């Protein structure tokens with residue numbers, strides 16, 4: 001193993017200044033190994049979204065260090081001027097709602113990112129078809145987004161997050177809109193995808209049903225991050 005996919009050291013984030021300043025992250029440190037899926041828990045307002053947005057290079061941390069696959073991304077300042085390209089090429093995002101492009105079909109929604117990355121249409125569609133196959137939704141490839149169920153849409157969103165083979169995926173409550181059976185199958189898929197593509201995945205969740213599947217967890221309280229051992233409960237087969 002070559003070291004963590006992502007390493008965070010003493011990350012802090014303060015919103016605002018003076019009397020109205022909010023210290024949303026206080027010296028947060030964490031790591032995720034390649035192919036590992038970790039949970040990120042914490043009550044509302046504890047800093048989960050702030051941490052995810054710092055890791056996703058969406059907002060600026062106030063201090064600390066973020067290393068992605070050995071490359072320093074942030075060290076008291078961003079080390080990459082083109083953070084849009086950094087996000088597109090190296091980080092995958094899965095949100096609570098899939099945010100798919102409604103006038104494109106499932107395949108096009110997945111192929112668009114590799115095409116933006118500069119791959120040929122042929123390569124991008126090959127990758128999209130491969131992911132549709134792995135995620136077992138090939139039969140819905142040509143469906144418009146509105147014709148897909150919530151679970152199918154979330155599978156397409158997972159495929160899109162994997163399309164550019166990112167080293168890390170940030171998932172913000174990916175199972176929130178799903179019933180418990182679909183939520184568990186999305187979690188199982190995320191674990192399979194992590195193992196298959198050596199991707200590190202951080203899953204923010206409030207979902208009590210899925211918390212037992214994590215082997216390792218981080219919990220935020222008032223901006224302070226702690227590591228915890230999880231149950232690592234196996235997925236039951238045949239569901």
Ligand SMILES: Nc1ncnc2c1ncn2[C@@H]1O[C@H](COP(=O)(O)OP(=O)(O)OP(=O)(O)O)[C@@H](O)[C@H]1O
Pocket residue numbers: 015016022023024042043044045046047048049050051
């Ligand atoms: N843009 C902002 N400006 C000022 N304060 C903010 C901003 N965004 C978040 N905060 C504050 O930072 C703290 C952490 O917020 P954050 O959204 O990261 O929490 P969270 O754990 O994701 O909450 P939830 O589970 O409700 O989404 C909260 O006190 C919040 O009010």
